[in-house]
Amino acid sequence: MSFTGFLPSLAAALDKPGFNWKGLILGFSAAKFAFDSYLSYRQYQVLKRTSPPKSLEGAIDQETFIKTQTYGKAKAKFGFVSSIYGFVLDSAIILCDVLPKLWSVSGTVVSLYAPLRFSGIISQSVTFFLGFNALSSLISLPTSIYSTFVLEEKFGFNKQTPSLFASDFLKNQVISAVIGGPLIAAFLKIVDYFGANFFYYLWVFAFVFQLFMVTVFPIVIEPLFNKVTPMEDGEVKKQVEDLAAKLKFPLQEVYQIDGSKRSAHSNAYFYGLPWKKRIVIYDTLLEKFEPIEIVAVLAHELGHWSLSHTSQFLMINQVYIFSLFVAFSVFIKNQSLYQSFGFGTQTPVMIGFILFSDILTPLNSLLQYGMSVLSRKFEYQADAFAVELNYSKELANALIKLHIQNLSTMDADWLYSSYHYSHPILPERLSALGWTSEKKDE
Numbered sequence: 362m363s364f365t366g367f368l369p370s371l372a373a374a375l376d377k378p379g380f381n382w383k384g385l386i387l388g389f390s391a392a393k394f395a396f397d398s399y400l401s402y403r404q405y406q407v408l409k410r411t412s413p414p415k416s417l418e419g420a421i422d423q424e425t426f427i428k429t430q431t432y433g434k435a436k437a438k439f440g441f442v443s444s445i446y447g448f449v450l451d452s453a454i455i456l457c458d459v460l461p462k463l464w465s466v467s468g469t470v471v472s473l474y475a476p477l478r479f480s481g482i483i484s485q486s487v488t489f490f491l492g493f494n495a496l497s498s499l500i501s502l503p504t505s506i507y508s509t510f511v512l513e514e515k516f517g518f519n520k521q522t523p524s525l526f527a528s529d530f531l532k533n534q535v536i537s538a539v540i541g542g543p544l545i546a547a548f549l550k551i552v553d554y555f556g557a558n559f560f561y562y563l564w565v566f567a568f569v570f571q572l573f574m575v576t577v578f579p580i581v582i583e584p585l586f587n588k589v590t591p592m593e594d595g596e597v598k599k600q601v602e603d604l605a606a607k608l609k610f611p612l613q614e615v616y617q618i619d620g621s622k623r624s625a626h627s628n629a630y631f632y633g634l635p636w637k638k639r640i641v642i643y644d645t646l647l648e649k650f651e652p653i654e655i656v657a658v659l660a661h662e663l664g665h666w667s668l669s670h671t672s673q674f675l676m677i678n679q680v681y682i683f684s685l686f687v688a689f690s691v692f693i694k695n696q697s698l699y700q701s702f703g704f705g706t707q708t709p710v711m712i713g714f715i716l717f718s719d720i721l722t723p724l725n726s727l728l729q730y731g732m733s734v735l736s737r738k739f740e741y742q743a744d745a746f747a748v749e750l751n752y753s754k755e756l757a758n759a760l761i762k763l764h765i766q767n768l769s770t771m772d773a774d775w776l777y778s779s780y781h782y783s784h785p786i787l788p789e790r791l792s793a794l795g796w797t798s799e800k801k802d803e
Contacts, residue, residue, distance in 0.1 A: 369557070372691045382701035382716070387455055389722040394448045396726070401441055404777040408433045414772055416788040420761050420796075421771060432516050432768040439512055443504045450500055460712060461703040463496070464489055483549050486711040487542045494537055502530070516768060518625045525623070532585055544570065545711065552693070552710050560686035567682050575634060588619045589641065597647065600656045601640060604750075610663055616641045621648075626767050629658055631666070638666075650762060657747060657755035658763075664746030670739040677735075681728070685721075692717045729780065736783040741793055748794060757796040760787060 413426040421429075454460065467489040475484050509526060513519035521529075551566055552559045583589055592598045592615045605612035613633065620628065620643035627646040633639050640662075646655060665671055692698060698716055699708050747756045764771055764787050771787045778786060785793070 368687070368691055372693075372695065375691060376695045376697050378697055378700075380697045380701065382698045382720075383455060386716070386719045386722075387452060389719065390448065390451060390455075393722055393726060394444060397444060398441065400774075400777045400780055401437060401444075403774040405434065405437050407772055407774045407777075408437060408770070410772060414788045416792060417771060420791070421765070425765055426771065429764070429768045429771055433770045435512055435515070439504075439508065446504060455702075458703045460715070463492055464704070464707075464709060464712060467492060482709065483546050486549055486709060487545050489709075489711060490541055490545045491538055494541065495534065498530070498534060513624070518768075519623075520621055520625060521623050529586060536582060536585075549710055557690065560683065560690050563686050564679070564683045567686075568679060572634070575632065579632065579639065587622065589616050591615070592617045592642070597642070597652045597655055600652055601659055604656055604660060604663065605640075608663055608667055610666060611636050611638050612640060613637045614639055617644055617647065618642070619644055621645050627763060629655070629662065631659075631662055645766075649766060650759060651755075653752075653755050654759040654762065657752035658759050660747040660750050660752045661743045661756060664743035665739065668739070668742055668746060670743065673739075677732075688721075689714060689717050692720070733780060733783055737785050740784050740790070744790060744794055753794050753796070757791055757794045760790055760794075 408430050410430065411427065412423070413421045417426075464485070468485045470488055471480055471484045506526070509519055509521055510523075547566065548563065551563050555562045579589070598615050601615050602612065604610075611633075616639055618641050620626070625645060627643050627649070629640070629642045629646055631638050631640045640659065642655065642659075646658075650658075693710060693713050694708055695713070696706070696708065699705075699713065702712075702716060704712065744756065747753070763769065769787070773782065773786045784790075
């Protein structure tokens, strides 16, 4: 049996009248909530420790470690409450049939207000998307406000004003509508036009759209939120350009971003198309780090590029997206799935994709674990790359400073970190770097 012949057979086998898809998805959601809660409990026990790991002796003093633990516990408590809040709301949306009700309202809105030539399933789907996105944003607003103005404020990280927060919220809604609306329309057009083999063309479209966003984001979207300016000539810029030239990194420009406008956290990153890259450094990093330490951090980041980590992640992502669309083709006309959620004989593609995404919860959890494992492996390799460039000591010092400045967790439960952390914890990275404190050497 051919690949395209196998998919319809599988679709027919999975379309079982009366099957309780709603119960299955609720079960998946409850199992994930329980698993995440268990991992959080394990991590919270580690956060109760009052002494830093032996390997950090001489790097982190007792007072600083207690601060990081206190911040970690505060975030863990908030995370647990947020997860309960999210789980209850998600369950309520399913149990109260919010999706079919919102879909019906969307159809009414389109029939009443949209011009006749714009009426139809695509207009209804876009309207549904805008409504569902607005509802989701409003639901998450209380936790976002608390995180920003209570939790982050308490530990001195928040720099946002209420007006800036409100402005960011509204801008995000507008951007989501401007980009998401046409994206949903194109998605549905491709599915409708190409029929059973839509996944090939949808995959190509998704790839082109990603490239488009990489190009548009720094030019159009980023300036709406932050001031990004070319870095003035100086020691940092010169050393960064020298490093890029040494590695043949296609650097177009070094930029500085006013991250301090919103947070005291520090960061640096690069982005762009393969032949034209930009390096962006937070002003908070420039203010509190020595030039050589900033360059060491960027040596690590450029290590990801030199070792093709970004390309490998891109390839993995493309395989995942293609597999996702192929699997969705099996469920796109599954009558029992739609009926289980109160849609009767209707099979709107937009709704099907949302429900299908919920079915993938267990698989996505496994993929998250696998990607975390791979990401930590890449982080070790990027650190080793910086060591080969003779930035071992400077990178270690920068990592210690970053963790102190950001109050990052310096100890973790092995199972929690295996699932959630994309980076090794500080003791693990320092050990791999061969770092020893001056105190130990005395």
